[in-house]
Amino acid sequence: xxxxxxxxxxxxxxxxxxxxxxxxxxxxxxxxxxxxxxxxxxxxxxxxxxxxxxxxxxxxxxxxxxxxxxxxxxxxxxxxxxxxxxxxxxxxxxxxxxxxxxxxxxxxxxxxxxxxxxxxxxxxxxxxxxxxxxxxxxxxxxxxxxxxxxxxxxxxxxxxxxxxxxxxxxxxxxxxxxxxxxxxxxxxxxxxxxxxxxxxxxxxxxxxxxxxxxxxxxxxxxxxxxxxxxxxxxxxxxxxxxxxxxxxxxxxxxxxxxxxxxxxxxxxxxxxxxxxxxxxxxxxxxxxxxxxxxxxxxxxxxxxxxxxxxxxxxxxxxxxxxxxxxxxxxxxxxxxxxxxxxxxxxxxxxxxxxxxxxxxxxxxxxxxxxxxxxxxxxxxxxxxxxxxxxxxxxxxxxxxxxxxxxxxxxxxxxxxxxxxxxxxxxxxxxxxxxxxxxxxxxxxxxxxxxxxxxxxxxxxxxxxxxxxxxxxxxxxxxxxxxxxxxxxxxxxxxxxxxxxxxxxxxxxxxxxxxxxxxxxxxxxxxxxxxxxxxxxxxxxxxxxxxxxxxxxxxxxxxxxxxxxxxxxxxxxxxxxxxxxxxxxxxxxxxxxxxxxxxxxxxxxxxxxxxxxxxxxxxxxxxxxxxxxxxxxxxxxxxxxxxxxxxxxxxxxxxxxxxxxxxxxxxxxxxxxxxxxxxxxxxxxxxxxxxxxxxxxxxxxxxxxxxxxxxxxxxxxxx
Amino acid sequence: xxxxxxxxxxxxxxxxxxxxxxxxxxxxxxxxxxxxxxxxxxxxxxxxxxxxxxxxxxxxxxxxxxxxxxxxxxxxxxxxxxxxxxxxxxxxxxxxxxxxxxxxxxxxxxxxxxxxxxxxxxxxxxxxxxxxxxxxxxxxxxxxxxxxxxxxxx
Numbered sequence: 119x120x121x122x123x124x125x126x127x128x129x130x131x132x133x134x135x136x137x138x139x140x141x142x143x144x145x146x147x148x149x150x151x152x153x154x155x156x157x158x159x160x161x162x163x164x165x166x167x168x169x170x171x172x173x174x175x176x177x178x179x180x181x182x183x184x185x186x187x188x189x190x191x192x193x194x195x196x197x198x199x200x201x202x203x204x205x206x207x208x209x210x211x212x213x214x215x216x217x218x219x220x221x222x223x224x225x226x227x228x229x230x231x232x233x234x235x236x237x238x239x240x241x242x243x244x245x246x247x248x249x250x251x252x253x254x255x256x257x258x259x260x261x262x263x264x265x266x267x268x269x270x271x272x273x274x275x276x277x278x279x280x281x282x283x284x285x286x287x288x289x290x291x292x293x294x295x296x297x298x299x300x301x302x303x304x305x306x307x308x309x310x311x312x313x314x315x316x317x318x319x320x321x322x323x324x325x326x327x328x329x330x331x332x333x334x335x336x337x338x339x340x341x342x343x344x345x346x347x348x349x350x351x352x353x354x355x356x357x358x359x360x361x362x363x364x365x366x367x368x369x370x371x372x373x374x375x376x377x378x379x380x381x382x383x384x385x386x387x388x389x390x391x392x393x394x395x396x397x398x399x400x401x402x403x404x405x406x407x408x409x410x411x412x413x414x415x416x417x418x419x420x421x422x423x424x425x426x427x428x429x430x431x432x433x434x435x436x437x438x439x440x441x442x443x444x445x446x447x448x449x450x451x452x453x454x455x456x457x458x459x460x461x462x463x464x465x466x467x468x469x470x471x472x473x474x475x476x477x478x479x480x481x482x483x484x485x486x487x488x489x490x491x492x493x494x495x496x497x498x499x500x501x502x503x504x505x506x507x508x509x510x511x512x513x514x515x516x517x518x519x520x521x522x523x524x525x526x527x528x529x530x531x532x533x534x535x536x537x538x539x540x541x542x543x544x545x546x547x548x549x550x551x552x553x554x555x556x557x558x559x560x561x562x563x564x565x566x567x568x569x570x571x572x573x574x575x576x577x578x579x580x581x582x583x584x585x586x587x588x589x590x591x592x593x594x595x596x597x598x599x600x601x602x603x604x605x606x607x608x609x610x611x612x613x614x615x616x617x618x619x620x621x622x623x624x625x626x627x628x629x630x631x632x633x634x635x636x637x638x639x640x641x642x643x644x645x646x647x648x649x650x651x652x653x654x655x656x657x658x659x660x661x662x663x664x665x666x667x668x669x670x671x672x673x674x675x676x677x678x679x680x681x682x683x684x685x686x687x688x689x690x691x692x693x694x695x696x697x698x699x700x701x702x703x704x705x706x707x708x709x710x711x712x713x714x715x716x717x718x719x720x721x722x723x724x725x726x727x728x729x730x731x732x733x734x735x736x737x738x739x740x741x742x743x744x745x746x747x748x749x750x751x752x753x754x755x756x757x758x759x760x761x762x763x764x765x766x767x768x769x770x771x772x773x774x775x776x777x778x779x780x781x782x783x784x785x786x787x788x789x790x791x792x793x794x795x796x797x798x799x800x801x802x803x804x805x806x807x808x809x810x811x812x813x814x815x816x817x818x819x820x821x822x823x824x825x826x827x828x829x830x831x832x833x834x835x836x
Numbered sequence: 837x838x839x840x841x842x843x844x845x846x847x848x849x850x851x852x853x854x855x856x857x858x859x860x861x862x863x864x865x866x867x868x869x870x871x872x873x874x875x876x877x878x879x880x881x882x883x884x885x886x887x888x889x890x891x892x893x894x895x896x897x898x899x900x901x902x903x904x905x906x907x908x909x910x911x912x913x914x915x916x917x918x919x920x921x922x923x924x925x926x927x928x929x930x931x932x933x934x935x936x937x938x939x940x941x942x943x944x945x946x947x948x949x950x951x952x953x954x955x956x957x958x959x960x961x962x963x964x965x966x967x968x969x970x971x972x973x974x975x976x977x978x979x980x981x982x983x984x985x986x987x988x989x990x
Contacts, residue, residue, distance in 0.1 A: 809887050825892070
């Protein structure tokens with residue numbers, strides 16, 4: 119079988135499984151009893167093994183198989199999660215990833231057998247369980263575990279699995295069931311769980327239904343029989359049946375079908391039937407009156423609990439359903455995921471087309487503005503076109519947006535490894551991983567973030583004894599918080615470690631001859647800290663293989679600036695430091711203020727502008743040789759753009775000057791421009807790699823009339 | 837016939853021959869994307885002096901440089917025959933080179949080409965790789981990589 123066409127899918131999915139394994143193993147290490155994590159690991163390992171087998175990667179398959187066996191033992195409880203075991207399993211995971219990387223590069227899995235890892239796993243397994251390979255007894259134990267749950271399905275313990283109770287039944291179905299009970303038959307409800315490894319779910323489900331139909335009639339199923347036939351369900355389905363036989367017989371018949379993991383069910387009385395579809399939990403106890411009122415009663419407790427919000431009846435049912443659904447393992451994923459994978463190149467070309475469309479739109483807008491005959495209909499259509507292109511741009515931009523999760527998900531594992539390597543205690547908390555950024559930015563942001571986290575782990579956090587001495591918890595915390603702030607996304611990376619010793623940096627600056635002692639003494643703290651971003655400037659007393667080579671922060675800074683963002687740091691000696699990264703939501707198209715300086719048009723990104731002021735020239739004061747203005751009590755330095763851009767100073771000063779107040783973090787600056795044109799959506803074009811602009815000009819754009827305007831990076835001026 | 841035989845035996849490369857004053861320069865045609873008349877050039881402040889600015893070429897912003905300034909020749913006003921050669925050494929990054937005049941497309945055979953001496957190379961800052969001796973006189977063949985690639989500090 120030629121599998122090469124599936125290679126891309128294999129690699130994508132393999133990476134997903136590896137990531138999921140890594141995530142869940144981290145959880146398992148923290149909570150060794152977490153059954154969900156074990157199941158998830160088992161599932162991922164199993165799928166990975168299957169995929170590797172299909173693609174013919176024998177070594178990958180073997181290693182995954184050994185790992186999977188190990189998790190099988192953990193799941194059955196015959197093996198304990200130990201630190202030693204997890205270390206080996208993480209090594210195994212690294213090797214698995216190594217295989218996948220090799221496959222990606224060479225389409226072959228390579229020659230590495232990883233025998234020592236396999237031997238190590240087997241050694242631990244045999245020491246723990248007394249068996250090397252065959253996990254047979256484990257299976258028996260597992261069966262035994264399940265048995266009590268099956269025997270007492272109505273017990274609270276398995277309530278969450280009894281999904282059939284929350285199934286909606288229409289009145290006619292209920293009547294049929296009541297009639298059947300009156301006729302001496304059994305009304306039964308079941309939820310059938312199919313093994314997650316099952317490949318022919320629909321066929322198994324069909325056999326289950328057929329088995330029941332031999333004994334009676336199926337009243338209703340959830341999802342519908344059609345959906346079950348089409349395999350539109352996860353690993354369980356619920357049904358109601360009128361059966362000639364006892365419940366145990368029906369259950370046996372269903373379990374006789376292979377690959378059925380579990381059947382949860384109960385027999386209903388006439389009264390119980392009315393409660394179906396109501397409160398999932400304690401339906402039976404509450405449904406005493408066999409009238410319509412019983413349904414409302416069953417719902418009532420839920421409604422009462424939520425006194426804070428006015429709950430209408432229609433909303434109650436899903437609310438009651440939700441907790442039950444959350445518990446159910448199969449409900450974790452949407453039933454049918456309606457997503458497609460798209461090559462990023464296709465999105466890029468789509469984005470380019472949108473850019474061109476916007477340039478064309480701008481041309482039409484300026485043509486319509488300048489045409490002498492003011493045509494009402496034309497203007498309306500132009501406005502309509504503007505709103506369509508803006509929406510189109512937003513839609514395309516959204517398509518390109520992905521959560522930063524993919525960039526940060528490798529960090530918990532990295533911190534775990536750093537913890538062992540550095541012999542410090544640390545934990546990583548991540549919030550806002552769902553924050554979305556342009557795909558290109560997410561791809562590029564991983565490395566700078568990794569640098570910062572390593573930096574925090576190595577330089578920021580102290581050793582446990584030091585921490586204890588200064589009254590801090592021994593466990594150091596590194597945090598990564600991401601959130602959207604206006605048109606930019608902020609990612610904060612920081613720690614509760616010792617912070618940056620500004621004075622130490624100051625003396626290092628002198629020591630390195632970067633500034634004389636006198637000059638250095640005059641630097642503000644911020645100016646001192648900025649030296650940390652200089653290439654080759656390292657504060658580490660000794661170079662470790664984690665950080666301290668002096669290549670780091672400057673790379674972080676240039677990486678982030680190349681993405682159009684900026685990075686700053688807040689620090690307090692003894693309390694930790696926080697690195698703040700600010701990134702634009704989108705790279706290609708921005709709203710900009712168009713201005714005239716000299717006789718040329720320039721664009722300034724609207725994001726960085728707070729206000730525009732008219733200031734009398736006489737209000738400009740000199741402070742330490744720098745021009746400043748006072749605006750509502752704040753002193754703001756002003757930048758005469760015309761001088762910076764190489765225009766001769768105006769012969770006579772106008773009475774008023776137009777000052778665009780730009781903001782970067784907490785700092786403000788007033789940019790003096792000659793004239794305002796207005797707001798416009800512009801497409802950012804690079805000036806190319808050959809031209810060496812100073813940092814003031816960040817790019818160019820093409821205006822409606824085909825003229826090129828340069829974009830001023832206000833951030834570089836503050 | 838003679839030409840055809842030579843073409844087969846003696847490897848020929850096509851060059852666009854451009855003029856700066858009285859000098860002829862050859863640019864390998866494989867790197868040339870386009871030749872355009874001079875459109876409005878937007879000045880970019882504070883850049884290397886040979887960069888005259890950027891132009892809009894069908895929706896793309898392309899930096900243009902003056903070969904005269906780069907070669908330390910006096911600047912002249914643009915005339916009707918001034919052209920911008922759009923070259924792409926790197927397919928991702930186009931750049932325009934302003935020349936006084938485009939003369940012709942010319943086959944220059946390997947046998948006609950003479951490498952320049954090390955001194956000469958030094959003298960021309962490495963901008964010239966070799967000289968082609970043609971019926972029309974000497975054509976200095978440009979080393980585009982050094983002509984456009986070098987990032988001089990301002």
